[in-house]
Amino acid sequence: MSTDDSFELYDLKVEIVAGDRPMMGEYKAGDHFILSGEMMTLPPGQGFPIYALAALLPLLPAKQRETHPHDWMTTDTEIASPDPNCGARFRITRLGKRRFRHSETTAVPLEKNR
Known part of the structure; x- marks a missing residue:
């Protein structure tokens, strides 16, 4: 069995984009967050x-x-948008891949005889 317990995930950018109808609430086109592994980050001052x-x-x-x-x-x-009256859309863009190790993301050991 290989001792390499690594795997890759894409980092994602999730961005608000204007649709064909007006956006409701405080949606702002261009607002976004980045998802890297399990960590979500937003630019300062943005929701x-x-x-x-x-x-x-x-x-x-x-x-x-x-x-x-x-x-x-x-x-x-x-x-x-989950609101049928809101024209906002959410664009999910795959960014570069990031490598993770099983042993660093869970306490559950890999099976020896997979």
Whole structure:
């Protein structure tokens, strides 16, 4: 068995983009956050809408992983606002890959006979 317990994930940029209808609330086109591994960072002085974040969270781990070129998770980059009256969209862009080690991300050991 290999002793290399590393894996790669994409860093993601999640950005608010204007859609074809007016945005509601305090959405601002260009506001964004970066997801690196499990860490989310926002530029200083910038926020991100919590209801939109709640809708996006289930998609982010899948977007961080390598997917087949024909998979919709690879090709579809814009997500509609969860508010049907809001024209905001959220663009998920894969940035560079980052390497992680299993032993540094969990206390659960790798099985010896996988």
